[in-house]
Amino acid sequence: MESAVVSNQAAEFDYLFKLLMIGDSGVGKSSLLLSFTSDSFEDLSPTIGVDFKVKYVTLGGKKLKLAIWDTAGQERFRTLTSSYYRGAQGIIMVYDVTRRETFTNLCDVWAKEIELYSTNQDCIKMLVGNKVDKESDRVVTKKEGINFARESGCLFIECSAKTRVNVQQCFEELVLKILDTPSLLAEGSKGVKKNNIFKEKPPQADASTSGCC
Numbered sequence: 001m002e003s004a005v006v007s008n009q010a011a012e013f014d015y016l017f018k019l020l021m022i023g024d025s026g027v028g029k030s031s032l033l034l035s036f037t038s039d040s041f042e043d044l045s046p047t048i049g050v051d052f053k054v055k056y057v058t059l060g061g062k063k064l065k066l067a068i069w070d071t072a073g074q075e076r077f078r079t080l081t082s083s084y085y086r087g088a089q090g091i092i093m094v095y096d097v098t099r100r101e102t103f104t105n106l107c108d109v110w111a112k113e114i115e116l117y118s119t120n121q122d123c124i125k126m127l128v129g130n131k132v133d134k135e136s137d138r139v140v141t142k143k144e145g146i147n148f149a150r151e152s153g154c155l156f157i158e159c160s161a162k163t164r165v166n167v168q169q170c171f172e173e174l175v176l177k178i179l180d181t182p183s184l185l186a187e188g189s190k191g192v193k194k195n196n197i198f199k200e201k202p203p204q205a206d207a208s209t210s211g212c213c
């Protein structure tokens with residue numbers, strides 16, 4: 001009885017948003033996602049291909065289902081991960097404030113991937129400087145992050161998956177901005193209201209095609 005109520009609740013939402021996490025290997029994408037969805041931090045292995053998590057939140061008075069795709073930063077997975085940009089309403093671009101090349105690669109590699117593969121013109125981008133708990137090892141200043149975000153038309157936040165500082169805010173600000181963008185609330189993201197849980201099952205995390213998302 002109780003579980004039936006839970007699944008019914010889960011099936012009801014106003015909007016389904018697809019969010020994508022990109023950035024170099026080791027910057028902390030999977031750790032940020034774990035911190036956001038499970039309030040925990042552990043030493044994770046590099047992602048193989050693509051991982052996927054769902055979180056239900058209520059923001060701006062709307063019930064939302066967030067389908068968050070966590071891509072592998074390693075170059076050998078680039079062809080696979082490129083197919084996951086399609087239809088994303090939000091893209092989280094992560095760098096490590098203690099490794100400069102992860103910041104410069106956002107411009108040299110990741111912004112180009114977005115240009116090539118993103119299909120939503122109005123897709124909201126969030127630039128995230130992670131690992132601010134390692135302040136003494138910091139090499140990328142907050143100002144540099146702000147400037148890059150301004151030039152690229154992104155939102156910006158610095159956070160730590162380890163201490164969880166600003167992790168909720170990162171996802172919430174992105175989602176609020178999506179909610180504020182009418183073209184992203186079009187038919188494709190509308191929630192399925194009744195007992196449609198079977199249609200909403202996520203595809204296999206290691207699926208090599210993106211036809212389902």
Ligand SMILES: Nc1nc2c(ncn2[C@@H]2O[C@H](COP(=O)(O)OP(=O)(O)OP(=O)(O)O)[C@@H](O)[C@H]2O)c(=O)[nH]1
Nearest residue numbers: 025026027028029030031046047073131160161162
């Ligand atoms: N100190 C600190 N370490 C972190 C933080 N976030 C992640 N890490 C560590 O950084 C390493 C890489 O984190 P992951 O989350 O696996 O990085 P990723 O971006 O998912 O890497 P790929 O899956 O290979 O693309 C792990 O050892 C984490 O424990 C943070 O905020 N602070």
Ligand SMILES: [Mg+2]
Nearest residue numbers: 029030046047
């Ligand atoms: Mg990962």
